Amino acid sequence: MFIFVFMLTEEKVSRKQQIQEKATELFTAKGYAATSMRDLANHLGIEAASLYSHIKSKEEILQNICFKMAELFFASMSEVRKGEGSATERMKEALKVHVRVITKDPAASAVFFNEWRHMSEPFLSEFLGMRNEYESIFIDILKEGIVKNEFKPMDEKFGMLTLLSSLNWVHRWYKPEGKMSAEDVAEKLASMLIDGIKKI
Amino acid sequence: MFIFVFMLTEEKVSRKQQIQEKATELFTAKGYAATSMRDLANHLGIEAASLYSHIKSKEEILQNICFKMAELFFASMSEVRKGEGSATERMKEALKVHVRVITKDPAASAVFFNEWRHMSEPFLSEFLGMRNEYESIFIDILKEGIVKNEFKPMDEKFGMLTLLSSLNWVHRWYKPEGKMSAEDVAEKLASMLIDGIKKI
DNA sequence: CCTACCGATCGGTAGG
DNA sequence: CCTACCGATCGGTAGG
8 A cells, every 4th residue: 555655656757757857957967969868868777769758859858948947937927017016126026036936946947048049940939039028027127116216227128137147147056955045045136136226 | 562461461360260269159159069060160161171180179179268268357357356445446346357358259258158068177177176266256355345344244155156147147148239338338237236235 | 668770960080 | 171981979760
């Protein structure tokens, strides 16, 4: 009985999911182009040809990772958009939820930020369209804050890029077992960045 | 006579240098692993085999780019280290000279930041050692500023990573023909980041 | 999930 | 700087 339950639990991580997770790990460490399907198969203890029973192509794995992360980023932002409060409060919340998505899966985030360019059309264009849309959320909050005199006057696109670049580096150094918790990182990063843009 | 001078000027860009420059372009656009020597050769109008009269290997090109950029970053910082003034002033200058190195050659910077991991040992270790040394310059200024009560108390490593991440994204969006000049970017980025860490 | 295999392409060398 | 070529490896398929 116990064994049966154990097996059921184990099987919840499907082979396909195992492939996705291991690929995420390898794409992060070596990059998409430098990771071969034989690499991936060896790490899973199977032959390269066997991978194709579960996935259609190497690129499909990349697409899954990138679009899944895109969904997570958008989902995290939906609370912020409808939230009320000052531009300052909403920006801080936006920065924090963005960081939480990254710290929850730093490896998938790394692939999302660094390997998307290896997707072919039409996936590439769709991806870039989503990214633009996402970035405009930050630009809108910046614009509002500037109009309401909460933020310093600045080029909004420049501001957005400066804010997001700090957030989008987190996956390179954040360690779940490190001395700063995910929540620490989110709070401290957001505070520092808000202080940089707010009117004094 | 005019033609002679013209030819001399043209020849100053040696074939080796042309290879380096075109490779930098391609490594930036497609990544090191996804750029083939045949790609590179075609862009130069020669055969792949001919490249090897000028360079030893594909990786040698990467090493040249990465270590040349490392040198430029260190050289730019040498003025700041011996400079006097408050920690705030020195940090601002450090941020600005760092940005100037990036905006002067965004493509080489992109390779420097994103493709270094494809170097083999012992180059990889030497590179990472240099990076650590470079980052410690920023950590030291941060420490000094915190002790002197110019900066907020913070984990210095966290502060360094947050500052540098904003700077190290510049190569992805800076356009020489854009509305912000290189000097604009350096000044505005440094100001915003300094405001984020300084004690109010 | 395996064996057996495909055509294409890789970085690089020999020899001129 | 070229032709001619090397062994290794690539993503992927056929068939079981």
